[in-house]
Amino acid sequence: MSYKIDHKSPIPLHIQAEQLLRALIKEPEYQEGKMLPNEVDLAKVLAISRTTLRLAINKLVYEELLVRKKGVGTKVSTGKFSSKSKNWLSFSQEMTARGIPVKNFELHISWVYPDQYIANFFDIKTDKKILKMERLRGKVNDPFVYFISYFHPRIGLTGEEDFKRPLYEILEQDYHTIAELSKEEISAIAADKFTATKLEAEPGSPILLRKRFVYDQSERPLEYNLGYYKADSFTYVVESRRTD
Structure with a gap:
């Protein structure tokens, strides 16, 4: 070759x-x-x-x-012919896999100064603005997840992108940036007034909070994502297989 x-x-x-x-x-x-x-x-x-x-x-x-x-x-390696299977999907891919049409109810783009926690994750200073994207998404008549995403300025996003397209498709095709690794933290919380209003739920009702930390092929941070899921409309399933 x-x-x-x-x-x-x-x-x-x-x-x-x-x-x-x-x-x-x-x-x-x-x-x-x-x-x-x-x-x-x-x-x-x-x-x-x-x-x-x-x-x-x-x-x-x-x-x-x-x-x-x-x-x-x-x-x-003996017997290795392909990459490990990837067991995480974007929201659009998750819904497509389940045969559920996705509706975007709200989309908000802004430039914000990161707090110290997000700045530490991206290894940047808090005085450098980053792109923040907020999206309310769900089934046709049921908004059940509110996403807040922050992106590393290294990617080069402008905020003018067509975010109706799948996010990771935009990163890969337009910015030659491949989202390779996702690390997640999942917890149960009570909906505050803001989140409850977005998800058409009662304040104090149970919410699934999923924090997703996304990295590129060199394990450099790309995206810090918060997903607030309405508990009565979404179930998070984890499948594990025991190996010897």
Whole structure:
């Protein structure tokens, strides 16, 4: 295959390197156990830094597609032919999977100064404004979730995007930013007056609060998301499989 990276492309170099490696390790010689070229040589061939190359390699090691042994080298993991399955979905994907049409009742875009907690998550200062998006969504006649999202300014969102499109499609197709990892915290709270009004619920009624921390392929923070779900309209299901 051609060892080539397009240094003029808007796609980050480490992502191009990752894509190249994914294609490389599918070749028969590497499937049969041949070691990958060492990092120094491969970085020179691609005209990228070892740090950039290592980001790509680390990603595949994390997915258990590659095995790296100190003093030996890196090779394809036995029996690994694809990435780990991803078990998280965007809201639109969740609803599509359930066959439920989604309606957007409200959409508000603003630029705000982050509080200290959000600034710490993004590793930015509190005096730098970030994009805030608020959306009331649900079934045709049932608004059952109120989302508040904050985005890292590194992405480059302007606020003029067509947010009727799926969010992660916008990030990937328009900004070459792939949402790869989601970490979540789920808790039960009582609806305050503001949330109750949005969700057409009684103040004090049970609400499911889901905090979602979204990262890109290099595990850099992209989005801090709060989802307030009306308890009588939404059930959160967790499926776990025991493995030996």
